[in-house]
Structure formats: structure tokens, C-alpha cells
Amino acid sequence: MRLCLVSAILTFFVSIYVQYEQSWxxxxxxxxxxxxxxxxxxxxxxxxxxxxxxxAYYSQFWLSERLDSRLSDDLSGIVVTGYGEVxxxxxxxxxxxxxxxxxxxxxxxxxxLPPLKRLALxxxxxxxxxNSADRHTILEKIPCGAMVEFTAxxxxxxxxxxxxxxxxxxxxxxxxxxxxxxxxxxKIVGVxxxxxxxxxxxxxxxxxxxxxxxxAAGQLVPALxxxxxxxxxxxxxxxxxxxGTIHLLIVSGLHVGxxxxxxxxxxxxxxxxxxxxxxxxSSLLFKLTPIVLLLACLIYAYMAGxxxxxxxxxxxxxxxxxxxxxxxxxSLFDTWLxxxxxVLLINPLSxxxxxxxxxFAAVGALLISYGGQVGERSSLKQSKVxx
Numbered sequence: 530m531r532l533c534l535v536s537a538i539l540t541f542f543v544s545i546y547v548q549y550e551q552s553w554x555x556x557x558x559x560x561x562x563x564x565x566x567x568x569x570x571x572x573x574x575x576x577x578x579x580x581x582x583x584x585a586y587y588s589q590f591w592l593s594e595r596l597d598s599r600l601s602d603d604l605s606g607i608v609v610t611g612y613g614e615v616x617x618x619x620x621x622x623x624x625x626x627x628x629x630x631x632x633x634x635x636x637x638x639x640x641x642l643p644p645l646k647r648l649a650l651x652x653x654x655x656x657x658x659x660n661s662a663d664r665h666t667i668l669e670k671i672p673c674g675a676m677v678e679f680t681a682x683x684x685x686x687x688x689x690x691x692x693x694x695x696x697x698x699x700x701x702x703x704x705x706x707x708x709x710x711x712x713x714x715x716k717i718v719g720v721x722x723x724x725x726x727x728x729x730x731x732x733x734x735x736x737x738x739x740x741x742x743x744x745a746a747g748q749l750v751p752a753l754x755x756x757x758x759x760x761x762x763x764x765x766x767x768x769x770x771x772x773g774t775i776h777l778l779i780v781s782g783l784h785v786g787x788x789x790x791x792x793x794x795x796x797x798x799x800x801x802x803x804x805x806x807x808x809x810x811s812s813l814l815f816k817l818t819p820i821v822l823l824l825a826c827l828i829y830a831y832m833a834g835x836x837x838x839x840x841x842x843x844x845x846x847x848x849x850x851x852x853x854x855x856x857x858x859x860s861l862f863d864t865w866l867x868x869x870x871x872v873l874l875i876n877p878l879s880x881x882x883x884x885x886x887x888x889f890a891a892v893g894a895l896l897i898s899y900g901g902q903v904g905e906r907s908s909l910k911q912s913k914v915x916x
Contacts, residue, residue, distance in 0.1 A: 533576040534866040540584035600708035611635035624655030651711040674730040676719040683710040703878035782842035
């Protein structure tokens with residue numbers, strides 16, 4: 530199984546970075562897997578080949594589906610009208626709101642448009658671009674969960690001129706953003722009623738409450754709890770970067786660990802109360818502990834934006850709960866490989882960002898050091914027994 534995991538991960542790497550279109554590259558990769566595993570049983574080699582083929586097909590299918598709905602360069606500057614749901618709303622600066630729209634329908638235009646699914650739009654509430662009768666009027670914010678009829682000017686998501694800087698185009702593609710632009714007109718026609726929309730509205734309300742705190746708390750709390758650093762002043766953000774403390778503001782495995790510690794402590798108190806008050810033969814709350822921990826982690830991961838570090842920490846926690854609950858022997862390295870593969874299945878383009886490599890490299894280094902300590906302790910115990 531370990532050979533299959535490694536082969537699948539390497540296939541994702543080759544498929545995304547090289548984006549091969551010729552079959553000989555895939556054949557070369559499969560041949561390398563078979564040759565490198567001559568000492569393994571034939572069942573493992575068959576699983577490795579299947580892992581390579583399935584990973585190659587999945588990554589290319591996922592990438593082609595994203596590219597097919599992306600606005601092409603020759604259509605940049607086009608004005609479209611349509612109907613959609615606001616799934617993201619953030620106050621970027623005074624009078625400027627950043628929106629994320631999921632498209633429900635687009636009105637036909639003279640040019641053939643790709644099947645756009647998601648747009649990242651700026652809403653200038655106090656600018657000439659809002660097409661209001663009074664140019665000095667500040668329009669009201671568009672809330673999350675609103676259903677809007679809109680007119681927007683779109684552009685293809687281009688990268689920056691510096692080829693060694695941040696890959697903006699790949700970042701937008703990984704988020705599923707097909708085009709960016711700004712609103713020209715809009716009309717709120719309703720409110721979304723689905724459970725996903727309700728969760729989005731709940732998350733945004735909590736972020737707004739955190740941002741409404743007085744003083745520096747209104748800037749730091751949204752970043753600490755929800756990973757929203759847009760409320761920090763630019764100079765303060767640079768200060769955190771220079772001091773090397775910026776990672777404390779981005780929700781990561783550290784925050785998930787604190788959450789699990791708090792939930793575990795509260796749940797432990799509830800179990801003690803259940804035993805003291807009802808004297809059960811077996812604690813029902815104790816049996817529900819894995820479900821409670823996983824639900825708490827899942828809800829917090831969603832509220833924190835489901836970033837890469839959150840995905841890694843949540844999946845590691847899920848595997849840990851599975852191993853403890855079912856009392857299975859599971860290698861830490863195998864757990865690490867499974868988490869890497871699952872993160873790539875969620876978003877294959879994660880492999881393009883430096884955060885992916887830093888996150889998993891750091892965890893891998895910790896696991897290696899921990900494994901060495903375990904081996905050293907076991908050898909010391911054996912030597913004492915022999916003495």
C-alpha cells in the first residue's frame with residue numbers, strides 16, 4: 530500500500546507540473562514504478578500501476594474541467610449580465626467590497642462565453658464605477674447569501690509580470706475562479722435558503738462580530754479565529770512578517786490542536802458528570818467521543834476557510850481518531866502519505882504553492898524526529914531488561 534501511495538503522489542506531481550500530453554511520459558512513469566519495486570509482491574506492483582493510472586486520469590480531468598469554464602484572454606473586457614448567489618463578501622478598503630459569486634445563469638451575449646461558474650468581483654460603493662445617479666452616494670453593502678441580478682465587466686485572471694513572484698493565475702484557478710472584474714449594476718432579488726448558504730452567512734456574521742470589536746482586537750481576532758487577515762493594517766502585517774510571527778495569525782494546525790484540546794477537556798468533564806449522576810454500565814458520551822471530535826474539527830475547519838494547513842491538520846486528526854478508536858496498527862509515515870494524497874485529491878493544484886511543501890515538510894520532519902525518539906526509547910528499555 531505504501532508503494533501505491535508514493536506512486537500516486539508522484540503522478541500528481543508529474544501531471545500538474547509537466548502537464549504531459551504524450552503517452553510515453555506516463556509509460557515511463559509506470560515503468561519506473563515497476564522497476565523500482567522488483568522486490569515487492571506482484572499485488573503491490575499492480576496496485577502501484579493502478580494508482581498511477583487513476584491519479585493521472587483524475588488530475589487531468591480535474592484540471593481540464595477547471596480550464597474549460599475559465600474566461601479566455603480574447604474575451605477580457607466583456608460586459609455580462611446574469612443571476613447568481615453571493616458566497617463571499619469582504620470589505621477590502623473604505624468603499625470597496627470584494628465579492629465571490631456563484632453563477633446560476635447568464636444572459637446570452639454576442640460572443641460565445643464559456644460556462645462560467647464562479648466570479649471574483651469588486652464592488653465600488655463610492656466610486657464612479659457604481660453607475661449611481663449621485664456620484665458621491667455610498668451604496669449599501671451586498672450581504673453574503675444574497676441572490677442578485679448583476680451587470681459586470683469581466684477580465685481573464687492573469688498573473689503578475691514578475692515570473693518569480695506570486696502565481697496569481699494559478700491561485701485563482703485553484704479557487705475555482707473563472708474570471709474577475711467589477712460590478713456595474715446590481716439588484717438584490719432574494720436570499721439563498723440552502724444549508725450551505727446558511728453556513729456561509731453564519732461564518733460571515735461571526736467574522737463581522739469579531740471585526741466589530743474595539744481597538745486592536747477587531748483586527749487580530751478575525752485573523753486568529755477565522756484566518757481573515759484583511760482587517761489588519763498593511764504596516765502591522767509587515768511588522769508581523771519581519772518578526773516571523775505571521776504564521777500565528779494564519780489558522781493552522783496549532784489552532785486546530787488548541788480547539789481539540791478545549792473540546793476534549795469540556796467533553797471529559799461531561800463524561801465525568803454522566804458517570805457521577807447516572808452510574809451507567811458503559812458511558813454513552815465516551816463512545817461518542819470520536820464523532821464529537823471529528824464534528825468539532827470539521828465545523829471549525831469550515832469556519833476558518835478550509836485552508837491547506839487546516840486540511841492537513843483535520844485529516845491527520847481524523848486518521849488519529851480512526852486508529853485509536855478501532856485499535857489498528859498504523860504507521861505515522863503511512864498516515865502522512867494518506868493525508869498528502871487526500872489533500873491532492875481535494876485540490877491537485879495545491880502542489881504548486883510553497884505552503885504545501887512547507888506544511889508537509891515540517892510535519893514530516895517532526896514525524897521523523899519522533900520516530901527516532903521512539904526507536905531510541907525502545908532500545909533503552911530492551912537494554913535495561915537484558916541487564
